[in-house]
Amino acid sequence: MIDHVRDLGAVREATDRLLSAAGKMDNVSLAEPSRLPGWSRGHVLAHLSRNADALVNVLQGRPMYASSETRDQDIARDAPRPLDEQLADLRESAAGFLQAAAGTADWARTVTLRNGVTDSASRIPFRRLIEVELHHVDLGTGYELDDLPEEFVTRETDFLAKRFTGHPDVVATTVIAGGQTWTTGGGAGGGAVTVRGAAPEVMGWLCGRRDGSALITEGGPLPVLPPL
Template sequence: MMDHVRDLASVREATERLLAAVAVLDNAAVAAPSRLPGWSRGHVLAHLARNADALVNVLEDRPMYADAATRDADIERDAPRSPADQLADLRNTADRFLHSAAAAPADWTRVITMRNGVTDVAARVPFRRWIEIELHHVDLGLDRELEDLSEEFTEREIDFLAERFAGNLTVPPLALSTPDGRSWRTGRTDGTPLPVTGPAPDLMGWLAGRRDGSALKSPDAPLPLLPPL
C-alpha cells in the first residue's frame, strides 16, 4: 500500500545523505565518470536536479518535460557546473519538490502523466523521487552501494520494476525469487516462467540495469536482455 507521507519522509532522509556526499566533492570528482555509461558525476547531479523540477511539474499538472530533446539538452548544459553550483541546485530543487508535494491537492488518488505518456497515481510520485535519489546516489560511485539500501526500499523497487515489465512482450515470463522466499512474476504471461534466484540487491540491480545478473542463478536458460527503463 502506498503511503505518500511516509515516502516523503524517506525522500528527505535520502536527500540529506546525497547532499552530504556531494558537499565534499571537488571539481575533478564532479567531472569524473559516474557508473552510468557516457555520464560524468556532473551529468547525474544535473539529472537529479532537473528530475525534481520535472516531478514538480507533474504534481502541478504540467507536462513533465517540454520534450525529450530539451530534457537531454538541460542535462548537458548543467553537467559541467562547479561543485558549489551543483550542490546549490540539488538543494534548491529538492526543497521545491518537497514544498510542492506538501502543497499538492489532497486527491492523491488522481491520475498523473509521466514521461512518454506513462500514467500513474499521484501517491506514487514521492516513491518515484525516492527511487531517483537512491539509485543515482549509487550511480555516483562514492559511498553507497545497492546493498546499503533499506530492505523496504529494495523490495518495493523490485515490486515496481516487476510491475513495469509485466506483460512486456520482449521479456520472457520470469519467476524471480530470493533465498529467503520472497517472489515476483513478471514478463510475458505465456509459457513456463524462467526461474531467476538471487539476493534482493542483485535482483533489483539487474532489473534496474545496474548489474549484469552474474550473481543470479538461472538454471534453465541464460538471463534475458531486459529492455532499457
C-alpha cells in the same frame, strides 16, 4: 497501500545522504565519469535537480518536460557547473519538490509523466525516491546497492517486476529474493525461467545496474531485459 507521507520522509532522508556524499567531492571528481555510460557525476547531479523540477510540473498538472530534447539539453547545460552551484541547485530543487508535494491535495488523481506514462499522484514521492537512491549509487562514491534500505529494495523490485510484466521481449520469469516471489515478463516465447539471488543483486539486475552474474537461474538462461 501507498503511504505518500512516509515516502516523502524517505525522500528527505535519501536526499540528505546524497547531499552529504556529494559535498565530499571536489570539482575534479565531479567531472569524472559516473557509472552511467556517457555521463559524468555532474550529469547525474544535474539530472536529479531537473528531475525534481519536472516532478513539480507533474504534481501541478503541467507536462513533465517541455520535450525530450529540452530535458537532455538542460542536463548537458548544467553538468559542467562547479560543485557549489550543483549542490545549491540540488538542495533548492529538492526543497521545491517537497514543498509542492506538501501542497498536493488529491493524491488519488492520475498524473501524466514522461512519454505519456500515467500513474497515481500518490506514487510520485516513491518515484522521486527511486531517482535519488539509484543515482546516488550511480555517482560511484561508495554508496552501493547493498547499502540501500531493505524496504526500498523490496519495493523497487516489485515496481520493476510489474513494469516488465507482459513485455513482448521478456519470457515468463519468476523472481525470488529476500523471501519473496514475483512473476514478470511473459510476453515472449520460450519456456519459463526462475531467477533467484540476494535481494540487491536481483534488484540491480532488474534496473540494469548489475549484470546478473551473481544470480542463479533455472529453466533457461538469464532473461535479457530491455532498457528502462
